[in-house]
Amino acid sequence: MWWQDAVVYQVYPRSFQDSDGDGVGDLPGIEQRLDHLAWLGVDALWLSPVYPSPMHDFGYDVADYEGIDPLFGSLEDFDSLVAAARERGLRVLMDLVPCHSSIEHPWFREHPDWYIWRAEPNNWLSAFGGSAWSPLDGRWYLHSFYPEQPDLDWRNPEVVGAMQEALRFWIDRGVAGYRVDAIDRLLKDPELRDDPPSTGEPFGLPLSDAEKRLALTRSRNAPDTGAALAKMREAVDDHLLVGEVYLPSARWQPYLQHLDAAFAFELLHADWDAAVLRRAIEATTRRPGAAWVLSNHDFGRLVTRFGAENARSAALMLLTLPGPAFLYQGDEIGLGDGPGGERQFDRAGRDRFRHPMQWDASPAGGFTTGEPWLPAVDAERINVEAQRDDPRSTLSMVRDLLTLRRVLGNELELIDAAPGVLSYRRGEHAVAINTSSGKRPAPLDGDVVLETSPGALRGRELAAHSGAVTMGLRGSPKG
Numbered sequence: 001m002w003w004q005d006a007v008v009y010q011v012y013p014r015s016f017q018d019s020d021g022d023g024v025g026d027l028p029g030i031e032q033r034l035d036h037l038a039w040l041g042v043d044a045l046w047l048s049p050v051y052p053s054p055m056h057d058f059g060y061d062v063a064d065y066e067g068i069d070p071l072f073g074s075l076e077d078f079d080s081l082v083a084a085a086r087e088r089g090l091r092v093l094m095d096l097v098p099c100h101s102s103i104e105h106p107w108f109r110e111h112p113d114w115y116i117w118r119a120e121p122n123n124w125l126s127a128f129g130g131s132a133w134s135p136l137d138g139r140w141y142l143h144s145f146y147p148e149q150p151d152l153d154w155r156n157p158e159v160v161g162a163m164q165e166a167l168r169f170w171i172d173r174g175v176a177g178y179r180v181d182a183i184d185r186l187l188k189d190p191e192l193r194d195d196p197p198s199t200g201e202p203f204g205l206p207l208s209d210a211e212k213r214l215a216l217t218r219s220r221n222a223p224d225t226g227a228a229l230a231k232m233r234e235a236v237d238d239h240l241l242v243g244e245v246y247l248p249s250a251r252w253q254p255y256l257q258h259l260d261a262a263f264a265f266e267l268l269h270a271d272w273d274a275a276v277l278r279r280a281i282e283a284t285t286r287r288p289g290a291a292w293v294l295s296n297h298d299f300g301r302l303v304t305r306f307g308a309e310n311a312r313s314a315a316l317m318l319l320t321l322p323g324p325a326f327l328y329q330g331d332e333i334g335l336g337d338g339p340g341g342e343r344q345f346d347r348a349g350r351d352r353f354r355h356p357m358q359w360d361a362s363p364a365g366g367f368t369t370g371e372p373w374l375p376a377v378d379a380e381r382i383n384v385e386a387q388r389d390d391p392r393s394t395l396s397m398v399r400d401l402l403t404l405r406r407v408l409g410n411e412l413e414l415i416d417a418a419p420g421v422l423s424y425r426r427g428e429h430a431v432a433i434n435t436s437s438g439k440r441p442a443p444l445d446g447d448v449v450l451e452t453s454p455g456a457l458r459g460r461e462l463a464a465h466s467g468a469v470t471m472g473l474r475g476s477p478k479g
């Protein structure tokens with residue numbers, strides 16, 4: 001299976017490369033930049049949604065599951081991108097948004113029974129805060145996210161049929177699979193009963209204060225979810241399905257009976273502390289199926305999430321764990337989150353995670369010849385061109401990591417190490433990461449094959465905030 005150890009590069013199409021000067025990225029722009037991805041050595045790219053959309057949630061509100069928004073181009077542009085990717089040995093993954101459509105999807109008018117209605121709201125909460133219900137024509141419709149995203153009823157066979165058709169549509173156009181959006185919200189309690197009050201047992205992943213007061217047992221993750229997932233599987237055969245399952249890994253069934261992998265949110269949300277990271281890795285690798293991700297368009301980039309001093313170590317960890325890894329555009333050059341723009345586009349405040357990719361030192365970073373929808377972040381210093389030929393750059397390190405990961409063994413063995421040091425072995429290779437702000441002994445032996453900065457590993461000692469990979473480990477002496 002090609003994806004088992006694949007690195008999937010997340011393209012946020014709005015912010016990757018603009019080809020027509022309107023300040024917003026597009027499909028021909030992505031095609032122009034494919035050589036960067038091939039040079040970097042990733043296996044696939046995942047496109048955040050490019051479907052026609054009123055863009056209340058930048059494409060996660062889909063108004064036609066079988067089209068391309070004119071802002072991004074046309075179906076011909078899409079076909080051309082897939083073909084150009086294939087020529088470079090790159091696969092393309094689409095983003096499937098099955099839980100809700102856009103309120104402007106014709107289905108909402110033509111098939112109101114495809115959606116979820118109630119005479120009065122219950123206590124379910126929207127992921128973005130407030131009630132998950134909005135009034136319309138004397139009754140209330142469910143929206144687990146923005147009010148412009150009404151939830152589809154997956155217990156209606158017509159909905160399932162329409163989604164299966166959409167899934168096949170893109171497979172027939174050559175995509176290798178899907179990242180499946182917000183899948184834990186696919187099915188809810190059929191009687192739409194209130195979420196009971198929290199029992200005090202922690203959910204296992206960050207929640208809002210209002211969500212923490214509830215047990216969240218009925219607004220999501222219903223027992224018959226597996227049946228719906230089986231229908232998705234049926235439509236895509238053995239193409240890849242990676243689920244955005246916002247549940248701790250202990251609750252990944254039934255998702256993993258039907259999907260190939262689930263994003264490991266426990267690790268994404270872990271503090272940058274060796275002991276915490278180790279616990280998250282242990283929990284998540286207890287069963288197969290983890291897809292690693294540490295950054296994305298919802299939570300921000302490595303530099304800001306873990307601190308500039310730890311961003312390279314975070315990339316090292318992301319790319320040396322066994323299983324598929326998802327790398328968010330910009331992380332390969334150490335791009336940080338931006339200040340947002342003058343006006344806020346995303347009501348949930350996520351603009352700052354979505355600043356355009358930076359290709360060169362020009363004011364808009366080579367992203368556009370026009371006015372970028374969000375400004376560049378220090379493009380003069382942080383850009384692909386400046387880092388490409390510098391062997392000490394973040395970009396060079398990430399590229400080296402992508403080469404190195406091809407020769408890592410399959411297994412993962414966590415190694416005991418000094419406090420502040422996360423260490424594990426992958427066959428012949430061993431990895432150690434010092435998350436602390438002091439030097440630490442590292443349980444590494446053999447030859448250094450990669451360091452987060454030159455001289456990070458001196459003898460048996462790792463510099464503060466650094467990491468290294470060695471080969472030919474002899475023992476595993478306690479640090």
Ligand code: GLC
Pocket residue numbers: 057060061097145181182244297298
């Ligand atoms: C997922 C997406 C996020 C979107 C939400 C609703 O979490 O990653 O960007 O807002 O689903 O579709």
